[in-house]
Amino acid sequence: MKAIAFTRFGDADVMSWQELPDPLLGPDQVLVEVKAAGVNPVDFKIRAGYLQGLMPHHMPLIPGWDVSGVVRAVGIGVTDWKAGDEILAYARKDHVQFGAYAELISIPDRMLARKPSNVDFVTAAALPLAGLTALQALKAVDTGAGDVVLVHAAAGGVGHLQVQIARELGAARVLGTASPRNHEFVRSLGAEPVAYGDALVDAVAELVGGDGKVDVVIDNVGGLAFDQSLQLVRDRRQMTSIVDGPRALENGVINTWARPNAEQTQWLVDLVAAGSLRVEVQQTLPLAEAVKAHRLLEGGHVRGKVVLTA
Incomplete structure (x- = not known):
């Protein structure tokens, strides 16, 4: 071959x-x-x-x-x-x-x-890989009904699926970080776009109101986004990082590494077939x-x- x-x-x-x-x-x-x-x-x-x-x-x-x-x-x-x-x-x-x-x-x-x-x-x-990464990360932090979820890199291979799957799991609101050129795309997926960078913490706090914090954070970026997420999530046990395993463990955050799972892959592709996942x-x-x-x-x-x- x-x-x-x-x-x-x-x-x-x-x-x-x-x-x-x-x-x-x-x-x-x-x-x-x-x-x-x-x-x-x-x-x-x-x-x-x-x-x-x-x-x-x-x-x-x-x-x-x-x-x-x-x-x-x-x-x-x-x-x-x-x-x-x-x-x-x-x-x-x-x-x-x-x-x-x-x-x-x-x-x-x-x-x-x-x-x-x-x-x-x-x-x-x-x-498969992006979908399972997205789903397993959301499940690792018990994403469910009524949650306000922040997804970093919401226009990326994992993130664009994550914002949609979070809604399938019952999230009330999904915020997604992205560059301004991708904001309309992120919005079309059912998320509220927010620009990444130094002003992210204040921007998210303004969007969510109240104590300025979210229920769930999915870190697909690491670095500055990881540090900002520690400030934004109410409970670190409901934050996960797919890119910064050592720092996740040091800070009481869950690290996720996608595992092959035929049943979950089938669930995901059936959502695609039904028009519920883009x-x-x-x-x-x-x-x-x-x-x-x-x-x-x-x-x-x-x-x-x-x-x-x-």
Whole structure:
């Protein structure tokens, strides 16, 4: 098969279009013909070598944990899937090597969700990792009925889903930080936009009134946003950070790291199919242009997601 892979850590240029052996098919795995692969910040962090201390890495390494495609074959122990089924998955395995930037990928069957017929492959590939990150972060801090929620980076890949999911979970109001150029987009998702920066604490306090605090904070940024969030949330046990784990633990804040969950992935994609969850894809590129996709994402101004198509 052909795949985007690299044999050393570094910048985007270490990746190249290569001919590699087809994936092995384990007894509890499904071989999938990749139709689309979502691009996420963790992909370029892996490429740069930042996750070497967390998970085993092996070369040549094919990046990509988000995938949609068609089942080509199933392992001898798989009973719920068959050739021709259309799937999506957050395909994060215990070892980092055989990812979704390829023509084929083998995935443990426990990670798979069924793609509804009215959801296209690009949308399906953009959803799993960002959607699960968004949902699991909100659930980690018990987001529910009547809550006032602050989501940082509300126009980003995770944030734009988070503001919508928070409303699905019953939040009364959702505030979302974003640059002014994205305020209308954030508003269209059902959130109240607020500019990030030094004046954020006062801006949020003015919006919410009362004691100037919110019930739930989701930190997708870190740094200054993390510090400001400590001032804005009533109870630190209802603040979570997906980017600043050590500081979260030091400050009594929950750190969340998305886990594959087929049931939650199915719930999310069914919301998309029902028209209740919008997945914003800023750009699609051919798989062979993964270098360009990484550079685009590393630029830091992507609205929603970038997706590679096979």
